[in-house]
Amino acid sequence: MPYSNFASMPCTLSRPAALLGERWTLLLLRQIFLGTRRFEDFQATMDISRSVLTDRLNVLLQENVLKRVPYHEDGRTRHEYRLTEKGRDLYPVLMALRTWGEKWMAPDEEETFQLHHRDCGGGVRAKVECTECAAELTARDVEVTARP
Amino acid sequence: MPYSNFASMPCTLSRPAALLGERWTLLLLRQIFLGTRRFEDFQATMDISRSVLTDRLNVLLQENVLKRVPYHEDGRTRHEYRLTEKGRDLYPVLMALRTWGEKWMAPDEEETFQLHHRDCGGGVRAKVECTECAAELTARDVEVTARP
DNA sequence: TAGCTGAGTTCGAAAATCGAACGCAAGGGA
DNA sequence: TCCCTTGCGTTCGATTTTCGAACTCAGCTA
Incomplete structure (x- = not known):
């Protein structure tokens, strides 16, 4: 199975992992959450090659993680890349990394x-919790059940 | 800046993002959290090329995310790859993806x-919360302060 | 002695990435 | 009108990664 097939596996972990596991994609999302919106700014701050940047942005557009939004500057119409709701929902992933x-x-x-x-000015942290009893969970507290 | 330099940036988000953002690494961690431990099993279940698998395992060993642990089978000594405490702490990242x-x-x-x-048999979910007031946070609830 | 198995290593071909140059449309100024 | 600038890509040849199949090697086993 080539790498790309994980993107279509019926597994709710492997599909996001394959999408975000491509080179540059996580770093691109970090930059977006930090406020970068425009092609030139991604290119300048990350020093990614322009062709790969084009490709990654297009993948995230296709996946509906980003959307292109027109805006005006000096009377000209341009576009910027912004998070969709689906994209904003990736916040816990980035925060877990951090x-x-x-x-x-x-x-x-x-x-x-x-x-x-x-x-309140407090800090930010990611955690895993039980949907029933709200206890904080680690890997050891969780049982994996295969569905054959 | 080449991709690899993000791995040494003084940013607690870009460094993990560069490490886990290499192809196969997230999928490899998924497999490990699901219980896979041996080279042959990674190779068989993920169909990753052997040389890349070797490379990724070595990177995770170097980063102290995995450790090689000897075990006995049929009277022979072999090694398996297991999570360290640092590795187990990646659980929230995987759960956030899921x-x-x-x-x-x-x-x-x-x-x-x-x-x-x-x-308690409940489900599992990742979330982001405030370290002070324990409120659940989204990207909009958080302010980013650059440190120049 | 020959064979098997787990765990890699090697190597030529294919794919992804890089960097630098090029394309192009929309203004702005002369 | 013509030329220049900007933002946003596209193209292309060179370099890196990845692929896949074959090979190696050590420790049993028959």
Whole structure:
């Protein structure tokens, strides 16, 4: 099975993993959540090659993670890439990466940005919880049942 | 900046994103969380090329996400790949992917596996919360502060 | 001694990525 | 009108990755 077939497997974990597991895609999403919207800005801040950037943006458009939105600047019509609701829902994925990075990869120096809850100023962290009893869960608390 | 340099950026989001954003790495972790431990089994269930599998496993070993553990079978000593504590801590990342997949990519048919809290049988979901007030957060509730 | 098995390694072909140049449409200014 | 600039891609040849099949090697086993 080639890599791309995981994108069509009937598994709700392998399909997102195959989509976001392509090179640059997670870094692109990070940039989008940090506020970057335009082709030129992605290219400049990430130093990704233009052809690959085009490809990744198109994949995310096709998957309905991003949408192209027209806007006006100097009286000209341009387009920018924005998250859809589906795209915004990827926030927990990025936050889970960051929570892990904070714990296990924190560099000695300062970070490049900080996150705060607008209402109370608190920090942000990702966690896994039980939909019934609301307990916080680790891998050991969860049982996997194969469906044959 | 080539892709690999993101792995050494002083950013607790871009470093994990660059590590897990390499092709096959997320799918490999999925397989590990589902219980696969041995080279041959990874190769068979994922149909990844052997040389790339070797490379990805070595990267995860170097990053201390996996460890090689000896075991005995038929009186022979072999090795298997197991999660370290750092690796197990990636569980929220995988669960965030799955929670997203359940909502936005659920296939019409059944899934390949189900997850249940051992204690109460409930489902599993990832979420983002405030470390102060414990409110559940979305991207809109969070303010990004750049550190220059 | 020969064969099998798990775990890689090697190597030529194919695919993905890179970087630099090119294309193009919409203004703006002369 | 003609030329210049900007934003947003596209194209193309060179370099890296990935692929897939064959090969290696060590430790049993028959």
